[in-house]
Amino acid sequence: MMSKLMWLSLLLIVVLCVGQAVTGFAETTCFQCHKRADFRGKVVHQPVAEDRCSACHSPHVAHFKGLLQKSGASFCYGCHKEQAAIFAQGIVHQPVRQGQCLTCHDVHASEANGLLKGRLAESCFACHKNLPSKFKHTHKPYAKGNCRACHWPHQSGNMQLLKSKPDELCLSCHKSDTVRQVHRNFPRGVSDCLSCHNPHGSDRKAMVRNVLHKPYKKGCAECHGQGKIGTETCLRCHETIKKEVLTLHSHLLEQEGCSCTACHSPHAGDTSSLLKGSQKQICRSCHKDTFNNYQDKLYIHTEPFDCKECHAVHGSSHLAMLKDGGNKTCSRCHETQGKFTHPIGEKVIDPRSGQIVTCVSCHNPMGTDFRYNLGLSGTKDLCIQCHRTY
């Protein structure tokens, strides 16, 4: 009788242990109220699987929602220390930069690897809404929703979070011999693929970008074979741009070859401007510091966020390559402030510098830590810069 009792006890212990291993959960006080099912999934966050709710939550009181001990990415980086170091380098994906891990990840459990919220592409398209789900001719990895075939999700040393430089990335799948065969008349080695091809897809075969440069339509000899190609080659036809370039600040780009092709494709593009990417991507490729600064600030100029709205992208004789001076550029949208505001204009002189007072004397549209994009606190600090006797 005694030996049977011992066997039964042992059996019970074994069953309980196996059960715990299978479910990944153990009975805790927490699960008396919180449904266990809500914390189950194909992939379970390690502390949850180990039944360590208190690794993140305080059972009694906390400063943060969800009885969390801390908030934001710094909490995650408490365990994911390696990632914290890596994610501070190179070009960082905006949600990562802003510490919003939960934009893409679930915290407890998920059906997707990496605790992703749903399928990878679903997470990507939730923010990248401008990208069409498919094209007439769609790149296979894109069609499969495998964004990670080309992009890193957190950070990268390359633009657009690419896994490597664009040409290297293309040639890692498209073998160079095959590519050479279909580009027989290409005068140089296979290079600058994105100059003609849209890596996601297009209406044209071989994902050639939708809009072709007029001379390219006519034939290569329109530009090639007439001596060295440089900025002047483009300016021969684009005379209005030449006027914009002959200003105090231009985007002639201190580089060998043609300055224009730093931003524009000479062959094909997705829009009539033949830009090599979106406006923001193009600007960001050189002005990383401006974008990083912009993203880090509490108060930013949100709508519309298109650099071209305010800046003359080819050249300007105004400060910061603005389209007009510091007043006209702003008052095109901020009409009321253009008519009724703190005195501005040619008759109002900034005592700090002796310059004309403009909107940007007080505001910084590229982002600040003060309301209304003010350079300093508008309650006092900013005003006493000039009004010292008050």
Added chain:
Amino acid sequence: MKKLPFLIIFTVAVLLFEGPIPGYTAATWQWLSSLKGQPSGQSMLMPSALYCDRTLERYYVVDAGNNRLLSFNKDGEFLNEFNANGQLQAPFDMVKDCEGHIWVIEKGRNSLTMIDLENKAVENHSLSFNGQTVFPERLEQVDDILYVLDKATGQVLALGMDLKVIRNFACRDGTGFVDFKVRNGFLWAMERDGNMVCFTMDGKPASSIVMEDVVRFPYSLEVGPSGIFYVLDRHGGEVAVFDPEGRFRYRFLTPGQARGRLYFPIELKFDPWGRLCVVEEGNGRVEIFKR
């Protein structure tokens, strides 16, 4: 108790020999004076360059937005203004040659313009190199040679007084330079990311220096007599200082509009009297700092 004197000596020694702490604003340079346009009856508008005449002890400021050149004495007092009878179109940089001619980069007509004050003559010159138009951006003059930074290609061209290209100073990977200075018998050129390339005066690269990545938007450089680099941060509104190996040492000045602060600074230059001058496009002035 015996330990106390040692502790005091140790503390004093540390305080004396410790260099500026990286990242801290070092009070090495103090504001001395400002060159402003107001005494001429008109504020400067987007000044873009400074030229210092050691012999005449004068400063010349290119007041780009007002299409004129202003002169000041060594003490910063306004002397005169000159606009070549209204002929200047978006002047951007200038030097004076040994014969007293003024050479001005005019962006408005893409010209390297020679002004002969004595004969009241103005000559516009379009430059080309290797069949391509040159877009002059920066200008230096040493021993009858004009050094011009071509904005389109980012290379520095050495021109004889007949404006023929004698040699060029080009970046190996073709990325180009944003500024250059001829100092200590070498030509120092700064790439867009702030890294430096040193050339011998015959155009051969002598060394490249990878600078610590601490400057937001490197725009202009200066090289001290001991090889210390000063880099002007246009967006950060400050000057970063590096040792000859490119290690960041300290930064000074802060962004803003008040005296001694920087708003869209555009050029950094040592004057012949060892003072550091910062041309400020945004604040329409030249700030002069002394040690």
